[in-house]
Amino acid sequence: MAEPLLRLDRLAKAYGALVVTDDVTLDVMPGELHAIIGPNGAGKTTLIHQISGLAAPDRGHILFDGEDITRLPMHERARLGLARSFQITSILPGFSALENVALAVQARSGSSFRFLGDAARESALNEPALGFLDLVGLRDRAHLPAGLLSHGEKRQLELGLALATEPKLLLLDEPLAGTGHEESERVVQTLKRLKGRYAVVLVEHDMEAVFTLADRITVLVYGRVIATGTPESVRANPEVRSAYLGEEAA
Amino acid sequence: MSPLADVAESEILPAARPAPRLRGILLPFVLFAILALTPAVARFGGEGYVLSLILRVMILGIAAMSLDLVLGYGALVSFGHAAFLGIGAYAVGILMRHGIDDALIQLAAALAASALFALATGAISLRTKGVYFIMITLAFGQMLYFLATSLAPYGGDDGMTLPRKSLVLGTRILGEGYTFYYVVLACLIGTYVLCRAVVASRFGRVLRGTRENPVRMQAIGYNPFAFQLAAYVIAGMLCGLSGVLLANQTEFVSPAFMTWQRSGELIVMVLLGGIGTLHGALVGAAAFVLLEEGLSRITELWKMIFGPMLVLVVLFARGGILGLFRNFRRG
Numbered sequence: 261m262a263e264p265l266l267r268l269d270r271l272a273k274a275y276g277a278l279v280v281t282d283d284v285t286l287d288v289m290p291g292e293l294h295a296i297i298g299p300n301g302a303g304k305t306t307l308i309h310q311i312s313g314l315a316a317p318d319r320g321h322i323l324f325d326g327e328d329i330t331r332l333p334m335h336e337r338a339r340l341g342l343a344r345s346f347q348i349t350s351i352l353p354g355f356s357a358l359e360n361v362a363l364a365v366q367a368r369s370g371s372s373f374r375f376l377g378d379a380a381r382e383s384a385l386n387e388p389a390l391g392f393l394d395l396v397g398l399r400d401r402a403h404l405p406a407g408l409l410s411h412g413e414k415r416q417l418e419l420g421l422a423l424a425t426e427p428k429l430l431l432l433d434e435p436l437a438g439t440g441h442e443e444s445e446r447v448v449q450t451l452k453r454l455k456g457r458y459a460v461v462l463v464e465h466d467m468e469a470v471f472t473l474a475d476r477i478t479v480l481v482y483g484r485v486i487a488t489g490t491p492e493s494v495r496a497n498p499e500v501r502s503a504y505l506g507e508e509a510a
Numbered sequence: 511m512s513p514l515a516d517v518a519e520s521e522i523l524p525a526a527r528p529a530p531r532l533r534g535i536l537l538p539f540v541l542f543a544i545l546a547l548t549p550a551v552a553r554f555g556g557e558g559y560v561l562s563l564i565l566r567v568m569i570l571g572i573a574a575m576s577l578d579l580v581l582g583y584g585a586l587v588s589f590g591h592a593a594f595l596g597i598g599a600y601a602v603g604i605l606m607r608h609g610i611d612d613a614l615i616q617l618a619a620a621l622a623a624s625a626l627f628a629l630a631t632g633a634i635s636l637r638t639k640g641v642y643f644i645m646i647t648l649a650f651g652q653m654l655y656f657l658a659t660s661l662a663p664y665g666g667d668d669g670m671t672l673p674r675k676s677l678v679l680g681t682r683i684l685g686e687g688y689t690f691y692y693v694v695l696a697c698l699i700g701t702y703v704l705c706r707a708v709v710a711s712r713f714g715r716v717l718r719g720t721r722e723n724p725v726r727m728q729a730i731g732y733n734p735f736a737f738q739l740a741a742y743v744i745a746g747m748l749c750g751l752s753g754v755l756l757a758n759q760t761e762f763v764s765p766a767f768m769t770w771q772r773s774g775e776l777i778v779m780v781l782l783g784g785i786g787t788l789h790g791a792l793v794g795a796a797a798f799v800l801l802e803e804g805l806s807r808i809t810e811l812w813k814m815i816f817g818p819m820l821v822l823v824v825l826f827a828r829g830g831i832l833g834l835f836r837n838f839r840r841g
Contacts, residue, residue: 312729338731350729352722363719366712367731373740374712382712425730 263326265290265459266429271310271320273483280306281317282483288429293451293460295470298480299503304463305347307480308433311461312344313337325428338367343427345418347434347463353407357398357417360406361389364424389424396420396450412443419450429459436466448473471495479503537832538702538789545695549688561691562759563803567796568698569755574779574791575698576748579705581777582786583714584741585721589644590631590651591776594624594746596658596768598753603670603763607663613676613684617754624750625743627654632742636735651773658765669764676758684758694755698792701748705788708744717741782823784832793831 264287273281280303288294296304309315311322313334322330329337352360362385366372369385379385393399396416401409406417415435422430435451436444448469454460455473464470470477470491477494479487487497494500545568552560573595580586601620610616631650638646659667675684684690708714719727720734727734757763766772775798783794801819805812827834 314725333733334725334728335731335733338729344729346725346729350723350726352719352726354722355719359715363715363727364730366715372712372716372732372737375708375714376711377707378710379712379715380710421726421730 262289264288264323265292265325266311266461267321267323268307268311269321269323271307271317271322273306273310273315273317273319280483281310284320284480284483284485286478286485286488288459288461290428290459291456292475293455293462293473295462295464295474295477296480297464297467297470297477301482302480303483304480305433306483308344308431308461308463312342312431338425338427341426341428342431343422343425343429344431345415345422345433345435347437349411349414349418351406351414351417351421353405355406356403357393357406357409357420358386358389358402360417361392361420361424362386364421365389365392368424368426392420392424393417395423395453397446410443412439412446415439415443415447416450419447423454423458427458429461430454432460432462432464434463434465436464436469444469537835538792541789541792542695542699542702545698546692549691563799565691565694565759567792567799568694569752569759570776570779570799571792571795572698572701572752572755573749574776574783574795575701575705575788576745576752577776578780578785578788578791579708579748580738580741580745581780582788582791583709583721584717584738586636586738586742587644587777588635588647588742588745589770589773589777590647590649590654591745591749592768592770592772593627593651593654594749595753595756595772596654596765597624597627598750598755599757599763599767600658600664600753601750602676602754602757603672604664606672606676607670611674611677612680613678613754613758616676617751620750620754621747624746624753628743628746629739632739632746636738636742648770648773651768651770655765655768655770658768665764667765669762669766672757672761672763675761676754690758694759697751697755701751702788702792705748708741709788713737713740778820782820782830784830787830787832790830790832797831 266288268284268286271281271284284307296307298304306315310317313332317330321328324337324340324342327340329340352363355363359380365385365388366379390399390402393402396419398413398416398420401413406414409417419435435447439447444466451473462470462473474491476489477491478485479494479500481503486503487494487500545564548564549561573591577588577591580588598620601623602616605616605619631647635643635646635650664670674682675690678684684693716727716732716737719732720737724734753767756767779794779798780791781794782797783792784790801816802812805815823830829836
């Protein structure tokens, strides 16, 4: 059996008396799209924060590609191949879409402690960046300041940023949040294209998207894993039905 | 027209792209040309007075420009930047007191001391954010100020008068004719070109990225701290250079070079000229020095006039004087 790419080992975190992550153990296999669902306040985003390094767990371990990264700062995790998107879109609004992605390419291509030479004219950075913009459907927006893109385009750009770091694992925190029907369709299509090429941890409220895309689903309630399995088994799980899918499945 | 359409159009038309680049270097070029021609014009009257005023503009311009590198491009509000002016000036004064007159040795010592001070204080200050960063840089600046006032062998509170300008390879060339003026101008242009290159480089792009969104930068694999610290050291060294020049201009060194008021004035210059533009810092330094000079002739309470003017600029001209220019040109 293959080794999991990401392993959360009895991860726990509390804010005061509020337990947000309660002994979470979870494996993500290479190439797997693993969705995490759960009602609001289930601790999904906090879990993503802990995996990416934005928040520190109280107990437990995070293993990535065989390495214990529990105490590693965020930027070093990114260099190991962990890329993420944020629930609230996080881009560089004053940079053009191309420069956003080129910066992410730059992080992977040689030293950034170069003080001479115009970075904006380095084709070794711009060409791959254009390729990633193409992948997320923003090539014709390359020279537009990222802050002027539509909400859906910003989400696509954020995905492009994550991909440009050449990650092994993508952490996507509600990539469909706030997007219109057409835009969300585009994001789903992009994710379908990426499936299998990257391992993905997807936090999403859009159940239709989750059940179409996911290989496995983990259900989180009050920070605790109540079920993990294929979409069919999760859909059939009575505990999940009562705790979460309740109204929808009834 | 919506701003979106405006940008889209100018970005899509390839012919429209080289224009902003040219316009970007035109104003600095004009500024430097004016400074280069000033001595020729000043011959016709008030030469000594005009040149010493413009020298002051250029020297403080270097200091303000170096501050703009961290303030404008790194969003780091350093409130202790004048400390580096002091380090540069005292490097000249202290070495001269011990018989080391050579400008190059003094400069090397000033740059090394500035770099060390920036590295040590930056490594600590940059662990804090926002208001705390402002306060801690202020504290380090004041620390150095009080250290200077306590240096009795080097004049303490009163500072010390230098016997002459620094020597270059044993010659008094800096004291002759217009040499010093053009050396300062060369340093100013050098500082500008260097900062311009750094800002556009890979390093500068990461620095600008940390200004925009530090969390995003970490998420794509950059450690903002390392880049901010490097920028802080570069800015400190350039300001140290400015201190060396200031000591040589005034032939005097005193703790007053590094008061927190001076640090505040440097910030004002950057804001007044236009933050994050580099040559704006020079424009700001000129505006500050000339207003100070002009207004103080009218009244001793010149700050009563200068203060409200600054308030107006900050309220109505966010881009400073350069911003006003741009708006005017766009109509």
